[in-house]
Structures are given as C-alpha cells and as structure tokens.
Amino acid sequence: MSKHKLLKGFSKLSRDEKINQLLTHLNGSKTLETNLKSYLHVSNQALFDDISENTVSNYYLPFSLAPNFLINNKLHILPMVIEESSVVAAASKAASFWALNGGFKTQVINTFKNGQLFFTWIGDLNKLINQQVELEALLRKSCADITQNMVKRGGGIKSFTLSTVDNMPTTHQLLVTFETADSMGANFINTCLEQMTPVLIDYINSREALTQKGKANSVMAILSNYTPDCLVECSVECPIVALAPYAGVYTPQVFANRFATAVNIAINNTHRAVTHNKGIFNGIDALVLATGNDFRAIEAGAQAYAARDGQYRSLTSISLVNNTFKYTLQVPLALGTVGGLTNSHPLAKAALEILQNPTANELMQIVAAAGMANNFSAVASLVTTGIQKGHMKLHLSNILTSLNASETEKTLAVNHFSDKMVSFSTVQAFVNTLRVV
C-alpha cells in the first residue's frame, strides 16, 4: 500500500474534472485554471486531445520563419519552432550571408535505419550464421505483407547481421537494416521486427543441431535510434576575405583563424563540444519540431554519433586552405515527411508546405542547413563580440513584454540599456521609475 494519495481513474475524467482534481490536489490558484483553459483551441481541440493523453491544455511555442536559405541553389523559407529568442534571428542572418556566398551545399550520404531483435540462446552463433540464407528467406517472408508497400515506395529490408552482444556471451542480436522511403519508419520497422521474432525463435528451437545446449528465447525487438548510416552532410565555402561582415574588429583572416580554433576546440574538448553541438541543434530541433518529427530520436541518435570514436566531439569540421573557408557538418537525421504527426498536425503540415513538401531526403538536407546556419552564427559571435550582446537585446525585449511595457516604455528602455547590463530586476526597476512619473 502506498502511503501517498494516488489519483485514481484520472484518465477517465473529463477535461474540466481533471483540472478540478488538479486544483484540489495542489490547492491551485484561479490563475492556473484560467491559464490552462485559455490556451485550449477554440474550434479544433479534439485534434490536440487525440495526439496525447490526459490533455488539459495546449502548450504554445512560436512558429517562426527564417528566410533566404539557399540550399543547393534553391531558395527556401524555413519554418522554425523554438522557445529560445535569437535562434531564428541568428539562422536568418547566416542564411542571408551564405545566400550571397554560394549557399549551403548538402548531400545525403546514406539513408539506412536499423532494427534490433535480441534473443538469449546457449548455442554456437556461427552455426546459425551458416544457415543465414535459409533463415533470411523465412524472415523476409514473415513480413512480406508489410514490406510489399514499402518496396513500392523504394524502401524495404536491406540486410541481416547476427552477432553476440558485447560482454553477454549468451545474448545475441539480429540487426536488420531497412530503407523506409519518406517515412521515419518507426512503426514499419517495429512491426517487421515483431513479425520476425517468432520466426527466428522457432527456426532455432525446431532444429536439433541448434538446441543441443538449450532453447532460444526472445528478449525484445525494437528499432534503433542510433542511425549512423542515415547521414547527411552540409557545407559552406567562401574566400576568407568574404567573411568581412562577420569579422567585427578582426581582419577576415584573423576571424577565420579564430573561428577554426573554436571549431578545433570543440573537436577535442568534450565540455565545449556539447555546447557547440547544442548550437547546431538550436537550428535542427526547431525544424524537426516544426515538421512534426521526433526530436528525441534525432537528438539521441546524433549525440551518440558525436561520440562514435569513444569521445564526444563537434559534429562540424573546418578547413582553411588556399585562402578558402570551408565549414562542414555531418549529422545523422532519420526524418520523415509522411506518417505520424507530419500528417495529422495542421502546423506540421503547414511547415512541410512552406518547405514545398520535401521528400525525407530533401528534408534531411534542409534541416542540416539550419543546424549549420545556427552554429555558424553562434561560433562567429563567440569569437568576435561574444554571445551576450545579441542575446541581451532579445532578453530585454522578452522582459519588457513580460512587464507589459508600452511602446514608449520599450523605446526608452532600449535606449537606456544600450550600454548597461540587462537583468529582470534592473529592467523592472527602470520601468517602475517611468511609471511613477
């Protein structure tokens, strides 16, 4: 028996009943109730209720546009959903700069995704591997009904690899590699794996030569969010002299050297690499979220990729050769443009429409360009003015909005804080002085 008072049957309650229970439970304020209720959608709430469970309100984030992204000679306007001020401004600024300097050059390196089927078995895995051709045929047949459609769309099952899990001699993995066309493929992969599981286990257990030491048992089957072979590359390149608009007080060459040092620090120093890559994900996540893709999957896969050689490193690399600045990002991005939220959320659909309904391959390239743009802006600021200058402008604007400042108050505050430290208390004190008069 729990000594805590648990909420029973919560999911069965209506929205109002849930909110009432919450308020009773917390002794919550009227403001909490008003806030929750005022962000319900006036005409289409059922759609959002269907996306999750126990929904009592909607959580709004700004849906912004970053124009002027020239990617492989095609101009794009990027939809970005993000809570951090300055990300969209930084992306737009870098996009405009690179549009005048050759744009972002992107290419998809490969698009394989993996699923894992784990089983325990005290047996000689090589014996099973020797029979892999026969086993594979059976495994493919077991999910032919699902793969048929995927094959028509250019996807399907690519390969099977049997191995033993490190440090676990009686636990084995069947790694299945898939192509999932324009879908992210989670449902497709998981369904295939679950259909294959009994076939694999029966295959082993029905053969005397394979069960001399014992029977096989399945453990689990699930796609892997580690997608090192679903990789996209984005690079920007210009003569070093063309970097003048970003160089601040430095010459373009000194700026380029400082930029390269910053990137090399991020390649070699994990504390810095994490922050550096976070700047890349400012752009990536904003698009992943806008297009209704699974940002947790993208983050988990790409962060693991950043540590693929055993040390977490920058996802970008740099070269300064022949007076040319070349900056490259490689990142795994298992994205979809069909299925899941991409089909059901009106704003995810809007985002895809703004991107001119890309294929999954095209979306990978656009998203990589967004990551590159944000990271380029961040590193350029860091090695010149520092990041706070730009941040503070937006920080001030956010504080003024939260204080319900009038347009006149805003103008006076922007002037006043042009050469002063911005903090909530200093801005509040300043606005209060204006209001006293």
Ligand code: MEV
């Ligand atoms: C802030 O959201 C992102 C940065 O910290 C990235 C970086 O340090 O490169 C500015």
